[in-house]
Amino acid sequence: MQGIKLKKSKSSTKTINRYNVYLENVDSGFLAKEYYTKRKETKLYPFRKNGDGKIVAKYDGIKCISFPDAKGPSTGVSVNDNFGYGFTKTKGVSGLFFYLQKKVPAINEVSFISKGKTELADSILKLNIKDFNRIESDTNWFKDKSKKETEFSYQTTLSSILPQNFTKPKTTKYTKNSLSKFLKTKNTISLSESDKKEVQKLFFESGITRDTLLKTRKEINIVYIEDVIEEFEDILSIKTKVSDLEERWHQFFKKHTWIFSQIFAFPAIILKDKLNVGGHTIEDDKDRIIDFLYKSNITNNVAFIEIKHHLSGLVNNTPYRKPHIYSLHKELTGGLIQVLDQKDTLLKQSTILGTKAQSFNSVCLLICGQSSSLNNKSKRASFEHFRWSNKDVIILPFDEVLEKLKMMLKLIKKDDGKKGKASK
Numbered sequence: 001m002q003g004i005k006l007k008k009s010k011s012s013t014k015t016i017n018r019y020n021v022y023l024e025n026v027d028s029g030f031l032a033k034e035y036y037t038k039r040k041e042t043k044l045y046p047f048r049k050n051g052d053g054k055i056v057a058k059y060d061g062i063k064c065i066s067f068p069d070a071k072g073p074s075t076g077v078s079v080n081d082n083f084g085y086g087f088t089k090t091k092g093v094s095g096l097f098f099y100l101q102k103k104v105p106a107i108n109e110v111s112f113i114s115k116g117k118t119e120l121a122d123s124i125l126k127l128n129i130k131d132f133n134r135i136e137s138d139t140n141w142f143k144d145k146s147k148k149e150t151e152f153s154y155q156t157t158l159s160s161i162l163p164q165n166f167t168k169p170k171t172t173k174y175t176k177n178s179l180s181k182f183l184k185t186k187n188t189i190s191l192s193e194s195d196k197k198e199v200q201k202l203f204f205e206s207g208i209t210r211d212t213l214l215k216t217r218k219e220i221n222i223v224y225i226e227d228v229i230e231e232f233e234d235i236l237s238i239k240t241k242v243s244d245l246e247e248r249w250h251q252f253f254k255k256h257t258w259i260f261s262q263i264f265a266f267p268a269i270i271l272k273d274k275l276n277v278g279g280h281t282i283e284d285d286k287d288r289i290i291d292f293l294y295k296s297n298i299t300n301n302v303a304f305i306e307i308k309h310h311l312s313g314l315v316n317n318t319p320y321r322k323p324h325i326y327s328l329h330k331e332l333t334g335g336l337i338q339v340l341d342q343k344d345t346l347l348k349q350s351t352i353l354g355t356k357a358q359s360f361n362s363v364c365l366l367i368c369g370q371s372s373s374l375n376n377k378s379k380r381a382s383f384e385h386f387r388w389s390n391k392d393v394i395i396l397p398f399d400e401v402l403e404k405l406k407m408m409l410k411l412i413k414k415d416d417g418k419k420g421k422a423s424k
Contacts, residue, residue, distance in 0.1 A: 001048075004022070006022070006033060006081050007020060007022050009031065014037070018033070018034050019034075019035075021055045030045070030047055030055040032045050032047055040070040041066065041067065041070065043064050043066045043067075044065045044066070045057070045064055045065075046084055058084055058085070058086050059086070060101060060105075062101050062107060065085065065110050066110070066111045067111075068112075071129070073132050075136065077112075091136050091139055092140060095150065096139050096158075097110070099151065103166075104120070104165065106123050107125050108123045111124055112129055113128055113129070118161045128161075134157075135157055138153065139153075222413055225408060228259075229406060231252065232401075233402070235249060235252060238311075245309040249307050249309055249367075250291055253307060254292075257292075259401065259404075259405070260292070260303075290304055290346070291305050292304075292307070304346075306335055306342070306364070308335050308367065309368075310369065312329070313329030313331045313369060314328070314329055314332050314368070314373060315329055315374065316329055323378065324377075325378070328382075331368065332395070335368050336366055339393060340393065363393075363394060365393070366393055367397075367401060370398055370399045372399055
């Protein structure tokens with residue numbers, strides 16, 4: 001609002017600072033803000049400019065928004081003088097409070113608290129900030145719904161935080177095929193955690209047979225693995241080395257850590273990524289040393305994983321001894337020494353593993369380069385001689401990891417014989 005300023009009122013005291021709204025430097029007489037200096041409490045009185053150009057209360061019922069803990073929510077409530085205070089429209093919060101005062105006209109103050117439960121005491125709604133954050137999350141997704149849907153959602157939200165004052169609305173009867181019609185109108189759907197739980201509950205309580213569930217799970221697995229393969233191939237298609245290429249691969253494997261179980265062929269979990277072997281405990285996270293520390297679920301034995309990138313060399317381009325002996329590329333030997341050094345450094349500091357894991361002649365994994373870069377028989381032979389002579393380090397090129405994923409997909413799809421986008 002243009003021409004709005006707040007100035008300290010003459011009624012201010014040492015313990016209470018009061019501020020009136022001035023419109024074009026003229027005192028409107030409307031008290032907009034109070035600050036209690038001793039208990040550090042702020043009270044805001046939302047206001048607006050009406051059609052006659054006068055400053056009036058913004059809401060019919062709610063006259064005051066207070067912050068007795070000197071704290072308030074980070075979003076959802078405007079504390080800007082020019083906006084006249086009040087609940088914001090951005091995420092639909094404003095609409096819910098208009099609905100609230102319509103249903104409970106007695107409320108004239110909303111008091112935000114950081115401790116204690118949300119409750120309606122006489123004319124004051126004591127609103128826990130965590131509950132308000134839930135309200136904001138709810139209103140964000142139903143703000144664009146129809147009036148009937150919105151009011152149903154308001155009632156549902158308020159009944160969850162004020163069950164003594166609001167009853168849960170009766171659910172409408174579901175009409176067959178309405179869900180499928182709704183889904184067909186949507187290109188993408190973003191589900192909240194509560195949405196996922198309800199969908200899961202609906203799925204298992206819908207009377208779907210076990211065979212259908214198994215088939216559905218299989219189809220989901222196929223789509224998921226196809227997407228992982230597509231993501232893998234997208235990174236693999238990069239032809240020039242970029243500064244963050246190694247980091248892209250790290251983030252990919254961090255997101256899909258189950259791939260390592262396929263490589264090691266035993267059930268395991270990632271214990272830590274980017275572990276600082278120079279630290280004192282496994283929770284230390286100061287420097288990047290080991291890409292992944294892997295642990296067997298059965299024996300607690302750890303494995304050390306180092307991720308390079310697919311453009312790393314495996315053998316040199318020119319032969320070491322003509323015509324068929326090739327020496328190893330420095331990126332391969334460097335990665336090999338690096339992961340062995342990391343293992344040695346960590347095992348010398350027994351406090352890092354603590355009680356979470358143990359090391360029994362732990363294996364190392366180095367993912368580096370591509371087998372397809374070995375463009376003649378002699379290069380392939382030199383690489384194979386070297387990698388299978390290493391008993392402590394598994395060397396696996398990126399394109400071989402991709403083949404493992406495609407083989408897994410082929411096994412899952414074997415029963416129906418369908419062809420997916422990744423099986424070429």
